[in-house]
């Protein structure tokens with residue numbers, strides 16, 4: 153029966169092909185969309201995961217570049233039990249780099265100035281936001297116009313150790329190149345906090361945020377609560393896991409959009425299969441009548457038609473997965489990270505299978521209910 | 532010992548509704564077909580021959596009256612039981628052959644067995660035997676398109692026999708064939724009747740076929756005219 157159903161698909165190749173294309177486009181789009189959502193999620197999760205610390209920011213600010221705190225809070229945070237090091241930092245989006253205005257459209261990941269209190273930074277056990285020093289040397293507190301730059305930025309702008317780089321009109325010397333697990337930190341420009349304030353027009357007694365390393369990383373949540381309690385309502389201390397949660401919430405919305413698109417395309421694909429199968433059944437009235445005359449039951453007929461529509465779903469699903477995978481492999485060329493998860497592929501396949509079955513139900517029912525006498529007279 | 536009847540119709544009326552008008556295709560037909568008969572049903576076009584054959588083949592239920600096939604009252608059977616009755620007891624042969632164009636001869640013959648649990652090797656063995664019986668063993672892998680009309684009808688006969696039914700019903704089996712080929716088909720069926728002990732009911736409007744039958748049923752306007 154399976155073989156027969158399979159052969160039946162090839163009787164009207166172009167029509168079967170159209171039904172398959174419907175599924176391929178739907179499944180392909182779903183795979184690619186999911187790959188983008190998973191890719192972005194993965195990218196940002198890596199960054200969040202790479203800091204084992206507490207971020208202290210102004211309450212309600214979306215990210216560090218929008219946050220502003222008094223530097224005097226540093227002493228208060230340092231006095232909280234369990235805190236090991238407090239690093240004041242300034243995050244600024246540069247107006248120009250090498251005389252060019254960097255806008256969001258030029259690069260999907262904008263260059264960001266990260267001004268850090270070097271003497272505090274040097275006390276950290278980990279690398280903080282700076283990442284691994286790949287080439288050159290670490291900054292000293294007295295390195296006024298020297299910077300460390302992220303690897304992607306260095307590659308894009310052809311900068312080496314000793315090169316000069318102009319930021320907001322000020323010339324800097326590249327002292328080191330840093331690499332990070334995450335692409336998004338690859339465009340950092342790291343400098344002394346005072347220099348950053350100076351070229352960024354940032355008030356002298358303010359910081360964007362504090363990077364807080366705790367004595368026992370397992371206690372980070374507790375320490376964050378203590379900081380929140382000690383500093384009161386204008387300040388917010390978050391741990392890596394807090395960020396993960398917030399971010400997961402945002403990503404969930406993207407997933408919903410992807411799901412909606414999946415449902416719409418499934419609907420369109422299902423209509424395609426339904427139409428194909430109805431036409432196919434109509435064309436085969438006489439044949440179906442003959443099968444009934446030779447002792448096929450209604451259920452047998454139903455089974456055959458369902459197999460046919462399910463085959464369309466399966467073939468479309470497999471080709472759609474290939475198509476979606478190919479798309480997902482091309483998308484990073486446009487600066488958007490993608491990640492194809494095995495589970496999305498499995499779900500997509502099951503989905504295509506399911507659409508094939510559901511779309512076949514009505515045509516199969518119609519075929520099974522055919523009156524064999526009518527069916528044969530009609531021909 | 533008198534022959535047992537295998538099909539029995541009692542006062543069978545069959546009406547079709549065509550919009551508001553009712554067409555009475557059979558208007559009270561009673562007849563018996565006995566085991567081993569080679570019955571020929573003749574009558575002009577529109578006289579109700581096909582309808583009668585469909586009743587005898589459990590393809591449809593009568594509007595009133597009773598139809599017994601192998602002792603079963605088909606008016607009392609549900610769709611599934613009718614299908615099972617057709618599968619086990621009846622083989623159909625049609626005027627237009629009704630073969631599946633994408634399947635080869637062997638596959639077409641095996642088609643009725645497709646939903647059964649019989650294993651593939653057994654199916655092929657049976658189909659090959661039947662194709663030999665109808666003289667088509669050299670055409671097993673050909674598609675219907677590559678066969679002549681007579682060959683196609685032989686494939687259809689082999690298909691009708693694959694379930695080893697007691698009864699073979701043929702609706703104008705020679706209608707699409709030239710006279711000579713038509714006679715060959717009737718002779719092939721006659722041979723199966725004698726050698727395989729199958730009961731045949733053949734519907735035709737070709738009076739020249741009458742001489743092959745042991746029973747002649749004349750039908751006109753949905754009524755039996757005479758039976759010989």
Ligand SMILES: Nc1ncnc2c1ncn2[C@@H]1O[C@H](COP(=O)(O)OP(=O)(O)O)[C@@H](O)[C@H]1O
Pocket residue numbers: 525526529547548549554555556574575576577578579580581582583
């Ligand atoms: N399914 C049907 N619907 C309506 N009328 C039918 C149907 N089947 C047969 N008839 C009518 O019943 C009469 C007998 O038909 P049929 O049994 O096919 O005759 P025959 O086979 O002798 O030509 C015809 O008038 C035909 O139009």
Ligand SMILES: [Mg+2]
Pocket residue numbers: 580581582702
């Ligand atoms: Mg007829």
